[in-house]
């Protein structure tokens with residue numbers, strides 16, 4: 280199961296001196312141990328990491344060759360001790376601009392929790408899932424899938440609203456609409472269709488209101504949460520969300536309010552209808568059904584309120600913004616934090632990923648790139664939205680972060 284990235288002599292690093300070191304990354308004692316040779320390229324723009332399926336002999340790394348963290352403005356530790364402490368369930372949501380490393384950071388956090396004794400669930404609400412790629416394991420299918428490797432149970436769930444919507448649309452065209460019910464039942468959302476049937480969901484789908492994809496996603500997420508509240512799933516003490524890029528995430532976060540308001544209106548309408556027709560309906564014996572439907576709708580509303588409360592609960596939930604040191608990404612992070620504040624979502628940490636270590640050679644490109652990154656990092660200090668957040672820096676490594684050993688390696692750098 281250990282991955283092998285042996286072709287490491289990439290041409291981009293040919294000019295780097297042979298400063299090789301070996302950092303042992305220990306896994307479970309019953310799993311194959313790996314060596315993690317790390318060599319630094321000459322200009323040192325990246326850490327070089329490989330994961331070889333060989334047994335560990337724990338040599339103390341030579342001091343001068345140890346992995347160094349990147350010196351940069353106001354760098355801080357992530358406070359992992361606090362994150363890991365306690366057995367009460369905690370939720371972590373990682374979000375930011377596309378491609379900055381949200382999935383890698385979320386997956387590495389989930390692995391670290393699991394390796395520190397927390398049965399953990401990692402959930403992706405990003406329609407373009409990369410959890411499977413990140414764990415190098417097929418996690419598709421919209422079900423809880425066990426991730427192999429960590430010490431404690433780690434499960435992954437990829438929620439796919441795009442696919443769900445497409446299937447929903449197809450289903451709605453079949454059997455004069457009864458397919459919708461079947462499909463929604465399959466999704467565990469039968470109740471939603473039952474209750475919102477009068478609102479003509481088919482029409483809603485043709486002109487979907489903003490956030491419909493997320494509605495499906497969050498409905499499913501809330502169903503997962505319902506599961507998790509049951510005894511059987513109470514083992515999960517840490518739940519990590521790998522969220523979609525910024526725009527989607529904000530819609531997702533504001534959705535409970537939107538649904539709450541909508542459902543509130545529906546309930547009022549139902550009550551009016553019910554009182555206007557109750558005499559007639561009771562004669563025909565339908566009053567009970569209507570009341571039952573209203574109760575179910577009320578339960579759905581309550582669940583939505585619960586999801587919203589969860590997002591805003593500073594004791595159990597934290598949103599971590601992930602960014603990279605570019606002006607564009609940092610500007611977007613600033614806007615994201617402003618929006619999260621408006622939604623009262625607690626944010627304490629900002630991860631700046633893919634930071635180049637200082638260049639020690641005459642590589643002009645590396646020096647320029649690093650300078651550019653430092654300028655972007657400086658922006659954080661002066662940004663009213665970001666300057667108060669705990670700044671965590673993660674170096675750019677010269678290999679893709681894939682598979683549990685790689686994620687463990689990244690986790691040890693980021694989550695300290």
Ligand SMILES: Nc1ncnc2c1ncn2[C@@H]1O[C@H](COP(=O)(O)OP(=O)(O)OP(=O)(O)O)[C@@H](O)[C@H]1O
Nearest residue numbers: 377378379380381382383409633674675676679680
């Ligand atoms: N510190 C790093 N050093 C080197 N490569 C990295 C680092 N962080 C992430 N990557 C790589 O960058 C790519 C994108 O990372 P990832 O999928 O985690 O980003 P994302 O923000 O979740 O992307 P998306 O928005 O597309 O879901 C992956 O190939 C990942 O291995």
